[in-house]
Amino acid sequence: MADDKYKGYRGPALSVLKNFNVYVWSDVEVETTKGVFAGVILPRSETADDCHLVLKMSNGYNVGVLAENIQNIREIGHKEAHYKIPESEFPRDPAKPNVTLLGTGGTIASRLDYRTGAVIPAFTPGELYGAVPELADICNLKTEKLYGVFSENMGPEQYMFTAKKIGEEIENGVDGIVIGHGTDAMHHTAAALSFMVQDSPVPIVIVGSQRSSDRPSSDAAFNLQCACHTAAHSDIAEVTVCMFGPTSDQYNLLHKGTRVRKMHSSYRSTFRTLGDIPIAMVTPEKVTPIKKDYKRRDMNRKPKIDAVFEEMVSIVYYYPNMRPDIIESLVDNGYKGIVIAGTGLGHVNKPLYEPIRKAVEKGVQVVMTVQTLWGYVQMYVYDTGRDLLDIGIMPMENMLPEVAYIKLGWVLAHTTEREEVRKMMLTPINDEITEREPFDGYLIWQGGVPEVEEFISKILR
Amino acid sequence: MADDKYKGYRGPALSVLKNFNVYVWSDVEVETTKGVFAGVILPRSETADDCHLVLKMSNGYNVGVLAENIQNIREIGHKEAHYKIPESEFPRDPAKPNVTLLGTGGTIASRLDYRTGAVIPAFTPGELYGAVPELADICNLKTEKLYGVFSENMGPEQYMFTAKKIGEEIENGVDGIVIGHGTDAMHHTAAALSFMVQDSPVPIVIVGSQRSSDRPSSDAAFNLQCACHTAAHSDIAEVTVCMFGPTSDQYNLLHKGTRVRKMHSSYRSTFRTLGDIPIAMVTPEKVTPIKKDYKRRDMNRKPKIDAVFEEMVSIVYYYPNMRPDIIESLVDNGYKGIVIAGTGLGHVNKPLYEPIRKAVEKGVQVVMTVQTLWGYVQMYVYDTGRDLLDIGIMPMENMLPEVAYIKLGWVLAHTTEREEVRKMMLTPINDEITEREPFDGYLIWQGGVPEVEEFISKILR
Structure with missing residues (x-):
């Protein structure tokens, strides 16, 4: 066990503390090859690594400093803190839930x-x-x-x-x-x-x-x-x-x-x-x-x-000039479901059509969401969207990309039959698809601006 | 050339129009195997395919209906529209810019x-x-x-x-x-x-x-x-x-x-x-x-x-349980730059550390952005972030993932030397990194709510 003044520190980190004559709770300036850090040396968990010093900085954040990068440590003061929470028995009241x-x-x-x-x-x-x-x-x-x-x-x-x-x-x-x-x-x-x-x-x-x-x-x-x-x-x-x-x-x-x-x-x-x-x-x-x-x-x-999940699911976040290998690699690596976060109403570029078509042919379930986050997939509007539908992409309405990822993993643990997948994906379990966005759902509820909160409180009155 | 009543339609789509005795500008209800669509039959470009009918629906959107799925078309009326814009010579005024x-x-x-x-x-x-x-x-x-x-x-x-x-x-x-x-x-x-x-x-x-x-x-x-x-x-x-x-x-x-x-x-x-x-x-x-x-x-x-771009750049949009192959495939396929859109302050799960380390070792430039879209990458806060920094990921402050993708492609066309890449990426050219978010930049400027607009107009007064 390390000395109590070096709570939890071991190995190279302990050596550095000893070299510069500083301890846990010393308020220090640490010169390193990556710059100077100032803060209070915190105790270290015994399960943590032995090569970092951890400082609590004045902004409240902790920073880890690699012992081998440390060139000098100057002690400015000492700020022992007792964070231990007094433990008391949680009172039980039979009338409370x-x-x-x-x-x-x-x-x-x-x-x-x-x-x-x-x-x-x-x-x-x-x-x-x-x-x-x-x-x-x-x-x-x-x-x-x-x-x-x-x-x-x-x-x-x-x-x-x-x-x-x-x-x-x-x-x-x-x-x-x-x-x-x-x-x-x-x-x-x-x-x-x-x-x-x-x-x-x-x-x-x-x-x-x-x-x-x-x-x-x-x-x-x-x-x-x-x-x-x-x-x-x-x-x-x-x-x-x-x-x-x-x-x-x-x-x-x-x-x-x-x-x-x-x-x-x-x-x-x-x-x-x-x-x-x-x-x-x-x-x-x-x-x-x-x-x-x-x-x-x-x-x-x-x-x-209903705790099941098929892990071979991925999100492809479309960007311009995306190359076919992004889709091809997923298929080669055995993915069974792909959630595309397309641009606008649900689009990707033409070079992806062919690899997506092949993926669908091989039984991979490909669903479309929008990376705008707000709004619906609407693949009937442009020719390009209709082409993607013809290829077999399933549009997910206004389901968020992250939610589609989770739902597709969950659905694929139940079935891999395309029409069954489509049906389960498009049948909302708890509003992951909503029928219509509430007017201004996009705009309000941002909170934080007094005028908006006044507006919200008016609605609630 | 198709008959003028069937402007632009050819092949199967033209046959369907003729079968059901409808024309361009007919207001119709189309029964298909995918459901019923109502709208006005639009003229078709000669360069377009010959297997879709295009309807303008009452909501203003166009919909393409595959000819082979059409079971019946009922004409309700006729709504010829003349969208041709009268072309006039654009007046030139030497006093105008x-x-x-x-x-x-x-x-x-x-x-x-x-x-x-x-x-x-x-x-x-x-x-x-x-x-x-x-x-x-x-x-x-x-x-x-x-x-x-x-x-x-x-x-x-x-x-x-x-x-x-x-x-x-x-x-x-x-x-x-x-x-x-x-x-x-x-x-x-x-x-x-x-x-x-x-x-x-x-x-x-x-x-x-x-x-x-x-x-x-x-x-x-x-x-x-x-x-x-x-x-x-x-x-x-x-x-x-x-x-x-x-x-x-x-x-x-x-x-x-x-x-x-x-x-x-x-x-x-x-x-x-x-x-x-x-x-x-x-x-x-x-x-x-x-x-x-x-x-x-x-x-x-x-x-x-300065019109250059290295195309072998990709965005990896992190999701829980992401597997190492996502990174490995990019490296195998010759990508030179990877933009990670991490969770929170810039995080990915532990199984990705090793493939990312290897990617960096092979000279791939890996940068971190946040998928929250608002806020900064701050990789010093948690051990996990510091581990990723040690591996060689470069944090991109509050650069948007899409912007980081474009900038990394542009930078890599200038240099592939890591420290030079880091320097160029982190030197803002036009506020792609801002020093500090303006207070409430997250919250205001959403527009659309009268109260918010009043608030905005007050600021501008």
Whole structure:
């Protein structure tokens, strides 16, 4: 074990600390071959590598500095921080609904404290209660860590296991489920669970945070309260994403799992409902539905857990001058489904027609979506679109490309017969295709501009 | 030649018309194996295929119906339309600026009339004057058709030729250039011309239309007037896109060629400036700058025409569970540049690290952008991002994925030396990287909501 002053550091990183006479919690300036970094040296998890120093910078972000690049370290001060969350027993109140929080990883789970100085999931009910005591006012919380992964590493295996886990929790009579998740690919998981868990009797709310809880602007506690409130008390028994709405801390928006997308890399108000309006506005105390046509809570309804996925599916994001090999390689490598994100109403260039035709001939299912993200595929408008239809491409209306990817993987695990695939793809399970965009669905609900919010609040009045 | 009542129809399509006793301009209901279509039978271009009937439906769209699928045609009426534009000589006024309109194809060019009953470019100055006589109040217009292609078929060859053509027109002393273009991949061409034509002394304005001029809601004439006014009279000597702003016919927005993207498949107000604000509001009579820091018109400035492109570049649009073969196939097929559109701050899953490392080792240039479209790549925040940096991925700040694709192709035609590529990619030529997003650049300028427009007009007051 390393000395306590060097918590968790080993190998080359430990040597560097010793060479320059600095320790964990030293406030330092580090000169490296890649530039100068300033910040507080954080403790390191024992499972982390032994070649990086981790600094917390003044902007709240952590930076990892490769030990071998370090030329000098100057200690400016010392800022020992105690991030340990006081753990207390989560109070149980028989009058309150029971919610299960399933953890998969991501910022909301992994940064709740820095006990070990590293990015590790810390996730017992007691810890959560210590961090966000308001949760006890909302529900009785049970937590279970399923994974500790960044959301970009979530995949079919995790989708299927989580779906089954949800089935078990519902079986056990829980009143609502919250899923803690990294934000990057949250919308992919939301789509997957929308298809794999149908007819849920209770709310299934996916939540994350864009800023870790040690940063002053963190959305972790607020999002968690909103999600738990929705799971415990709302009538909305669907797979939803509950994330920051406007740029101010006023409310979260609840998005349908099949119509939501991350639209900003760092803003807290990053999730947007596309081609529809959000289901509801949520605060830690209240859920205000915006849409009327959602599935209601019904404890007597039996959920349908359909956790299957064909992995050989891909997205081809069209760009001008795309060459036939892009399609040919997918076919050669055994892909069974291809989602094209075409330009405009659903177009690709002529040189792709022939490889697409061959792919379809070989039994590959090729579907078309639009990379504009908003709007419908309409392949009847131009000759070129009609040619593509004749080749056998299936247009997916206003299904988002990411959702089409998830749905095609799910459908192909049921059937590979083209007409059956077409039918399943074009039969909406939970609004992944909407009949008509609500007027101005494209434009409003962007939030953050006071005038827009006033407009929204007028609608809601 | 076919009989005049069957203008342009030949072969199976002609037989069907004769069988059911209907003609061009018959208002019909067509029963097919794919459903029933209602509309007016349009004339057909002689260069078009001989197996489709083309109907203009009541919503303004055309639909092509395969002759062999037709089971019955019932004539309801007859609606002969005369779309021929009276051609008059475009008046020349020595006091007015000279503008050259270069046509590449797309809706704005191809649907200005239906003389031949088909989608063909019709584009002489006289025809344009006949269709939009207001143009003569704005400038002296010279037109030249470079191509007649849908924009998804535009590519490096067309970019380079157009750039050289622009150089010649500037050489000839023109006061401004308008480029008529299909809307689908307009933003790709705008980016290409931003890099290939630098330091232009005059405005270069790309324009298109979302609805053809025979539809009541067409934006063709309005967009064309706005674009010509900008080219002729504005002080903004940059490569820009001039397209419909809000949902009402009030003004167009002028977008920087490197920061614009098509964001709705069918709306007229589809183009949006991302990660910045538009340069100006434009009407047929007036240009109102919103930004201050654009390049001013200066007839003494010499443009730099740098029309080169390396075609072996691709975009990889990350999705969860992406498999290594996606990267490996690109390397095997000889690609020299890969733009990854990662999730969140710029992430991909772990199984891709090794193939990416190998690609970089083999001299492939790999750059990272964000598929959220808004926001910056920030690869220092998580371990995973730092790992990717160590592998040799170059983060592209807030450059849009499509723009990174175009720029990487352009840069790789200059150098394949990594540090030189990095330097060129990260040195903005025209705001393809912006230092900081303007506050709320993400949120405002969506247009179309009266309250938002009021807000915008307040800013501009």
